[in-house]
Structure formats: C-alpha cells, structure tokens
Amino acid sequence: MRILITGGAGFLGSHLCDRLIEQGHEIICLDNFFTGRKVNVEHLIGNPRFELVRHDVIDHFKFEVDRIYNLACPASPPHYQYNPIKTMKTSVLGAINCLGLAKRVNARVFQASTSEVYGDPLVHPQTEGYWGHVNPIGLRSCYDEGKRCAETLFFDYHREHGVDIRVIRIFNTYGPRMLADDGRVVSNFIVQALQGKDITVYGEGSQTRSFCFVDDLVDGFMRFMEQEKTVGPMNLGNPGEFTMLQLAELVLKKVGGKSKITHKELPADDPKQRKPDITLARDILGWEPKVPLEEGIEKTIAYFRESLGLK
Ligand code: NAD
Numbered sequence: 001m002r003i004l005i006t007g008g009a010g011f012l013g014s015h016l017c018d019r020l021i022e023q024g025h026e027i028i029c030l031d032n033f034f035t036g037r038k039v040n041v042e043h044l045i046g047n048p049r050f051e052l053v054r055h056d057v058i059d060h061f062k063f064e065v066d067r068i069y070n071l072a073c074p075a076s077p078p079h080y081q082y083n084p085i086k087t088m089k090t091s092v093l094g095a096i097n098c099l100g101l102a103k104r105v106n107a108r109v110f111q112a113s114t115s116e117v118y119g120d121p122l123v124h125p126q127t128e129g130y131w132g133h134v135n136p137i138g139l140r141s142c143y144d145e146g147k148r149c150a151e152t153l154f155f156d157y158h159r160e161h162g163v164d165i166r167v168i169r170i171f172n173t174y175g176p177r178m179l180a181d182d183g184r185v186v187s188n189f190i191v192q193a194l195q196g197k198d199i200t201v202y203g204e205g206s207q208t209r210s211f212c213f214v215d216d217l218v219d220g221f222m223r224f225m226e227q228e229k230t231v232g233p234m235n236l237g238n239p240g241e242f243t244m245l246q247l248a249e250l251v252l253k254k255v256g257g258k259s260k261i262t263h264k265e266l267p268a269d270d271p272k273q274r275k276p277d278i279t280l281a282r283d284i285l286g287w288e289p290k291v292p293l294e295e296g297i298e299k300t301i302a303y304f305r306e307s308l309g310l311k
C-alpha cells in the first residue's frame with residue numbers, strides 16, 4: 001500500500017515508518033520538523049519506497065494514498081504550549097486536511113488521539129466510555145481540546161461522509177528517538193541522570209502515569225489500522241501504573257551516578273493519575289504490551305547514552 005504518515009519524522013512516526021517499510025509498503029513521510037528531525041528517518045532516505053516531504057499539515061495537501069496515519073502534533077507540554085494557537089490549528093486543521101484527503105481518495109485514516117482527552121480523570125482506570133474531565137481554558141487546553149475537537153471531526157466525517165476512520169487514544173509512550181530536551185518525564189529523568197544533574201520531580205511526585213514502550217505501541221497501531229471490527233476510539237498503553245517518584249528511583253538505579261531528586265513546582269492542570277483500561281484492545285486486537293518498564297528504560301538509557309556521546 002501507499003501510506004501517508006503526518007508527523008512521520010517525530011518520535012512515534014519514525015518508528016512507524018520503519019515498521020511499515022519493513023512490511024513492504026511505500027511511505028510518504030510529511031513533517032514540518034517542529035519537534036521531528038531528519039536524523040530519525042535518515043536511514044530510510046534513498047530507499048525507493050520512502051519519500052520525505054517538508055510540509056505543514058495546516059496547509060492543504062494532496063497525495064494518492066491508501067492509508068493515512070495522522071500523527072502531526074507536538075506531544076510534550078513545553079512544546080505544545082510554546083505556540084498554543086498553532087497547536088490548536090495543527091490538531092484541528094490537520095484533522096480536516098487528512099479527513100478531506102481520505103474522503104477524496106477513499107483512504108482509511110488514523111488519528112493519533114491521546115489520554116489527554118480524559119483530562120484530570122475522575123474515573124480510574126480510564127475506559128473509552130469515559131467522557132473526561134478537561135479544563136477548556138487552561139495551559140494544557142490547546143492540546144487537550146484540540147485533540148478532542150479532532151476526534152469530533154473524525155466521527156462527524158465518518159457519520160456524514162462514510163470516511164473510513166480509526167481513532168486511537170495513546171497513553172504516555174517512551175523510547176529511543178525522544179528528543180533529549182523534549183520536556184517529557186522519561187527523557188528528562190534519563191538525560192538528567194546521565195549528565196549527573198538533579199532529577200526534577202514536579203510536585204511531590206505522587207502523581208501516576210502508565211508508560212508504554214514504543215515498539216509495543218507501534219505494533220498496536222498497525223493491528224488497529226488493519227482490523228475491521230471497530231473504528232474506535234480505542235485506548236493503547238501499558239496498564240502498569242507508577243508514581244513519578246518511583247520512576248525517578250528506577251532511573252537512578254539503572255543509570256547509577258550521583259544525581260539527587262529535587263522537587264519543582266507542579267505545572268497547572270497536571271493530571272493526578274493516569275492508567276488505561278485496555279480490555280477493548282485485548283479483545284479486538286489480541287494486543288498486550290510486552291516490554292516491562294525496567295527493560296524499556298534500559299533500552300532508552302542506552303539510546304541516550306549513545307546519542308549524547310556519553311559512552
Ligand atoms: P513528536 O513531537 O516527536 O512528533 C510529532 C511530529 O509532528 C514531529 O515530527 C513534528 O515535527 C510534527 N509536526 C508537529 N506539528 C506539525 C505540523 N503543523 N505539520 C507537520 N508536522 C508537524 O511526538 P510523538 O510522541 O511522536 O507524538 C506523535 C503523535 O502521537 C502526536 O499526535 C501526539 O499527540 C500523539 N501522542 C503521543 C503520545 C506519547 O506519549 N508519545 C501520547 C499521546 C498522544
């Protein structure tokens with residue numbers, strides 16, 4: 001198949017490019033390189049089945065494709081809050097452009113939605129039926145509400161125009177090719193520990209997250225895209241739940257060194273807990289994350305050691 005991946009030079013997108021190329025597909029990777037990098041897909045350049053296009057999803061585009069994975073959007077709080085209006089445009093206009101293209105060329109279109117649609121959840125663990133608890137006017141709203149609006153557009157194009165959609169809600173995912181200065185917790189802690197700096201835990205560190213290794217997530221993406229039973233939304237993530245203090249201690253144990261834990265102010269609207277209910281993914285995809293946190297953290301530490309030249 002010919003497959004368009006928006007945000008294909010980013011963390012998740014570049015791993016998806018690799019897996020789909022391995023399966024023999026043709027890939028068009030569209031990215032504006034805001035948080036993505038050419039180096040993430042450098043090894044694919046020169047492959048006759050791979051094309052890299054510098055383009056912004058908020059501007060119209062046209063490709064003859066069979067599948068569209070819409071991943072374009074900065075995912076870390078510092079990056080999506082850098083230009084919140086642009087973040088909202090990316091989610092909303094990006095979704096409209098992908099859906100319009102899917103309608104025109106009869107392609108199946110996948111939306112990388114997020115656990116952020118649940119906001120600071122009052123239901124735990126989160127099931128797909130939960131409508132969420134989201135602040136519409138806060139610092140995280142450009143991302144949370146942008147992604148919620150994109151979901152609305154996906155379901156309206158599906159109902160109104162019969163567009164073949166797939167909507168996935170991704171919970172925190174980590175692994176090689178995250179940006180060292182991305183601002184997300186796993187990359188922050190690992191890079192701080194490797195550089196012998198203090199580990200910055202925001203607040204008391206009792207807030208929880210569930211961390212999925214990238215290989216597991218991308219496997220779930222491809223299974224979900226090619227199944228016919230549901231258009232979603234479907235949660236994908238690792239149901240293991242850890243406090244940020246536990247994560248900091250694990251990273252310290254694995255890296256060694258002399259870093260200490262320090263506490264910084266908790267960002268506004270920071271969700272207190274997050275854990276996916278993945279019953280639907282288990283039932284429909286037969287999918288289950290395989291990589292335990294310790295193993296995934298070791299692989300991610302190895303990646304940052306090498307990419308930061310600390311070997
Ligand atoms: P990332 O920041 O590494 O990747 C996003 C990519 O989109 C980057 O390559 C960036 O340059 C590109 N991009 C941003 N704005 C664009 C625009 N206007 N036009 C074209 N390209 C643009 O983040 P990621 O972790 O790989 O996330 C990929 C997708 O998955 C995002 O949509 C994100 O919201 C979603 N997601 C990720 C996670 C996670 O934990 N990694 C969790 C929930 C949802």
Ligand code: UDP
Nearest residue numbers: 077183184185186188200201202207244270
């Ligand atoms: N966090 C932290 N130290 C950091 C970066 C993040 O304690 O250096 C916390 C953050 O406050 C949040 C959790 O880690 O409670 C996950 O943050 P991240 O930005 O990775 O993802 P999100 O909040 O979007 O789930």
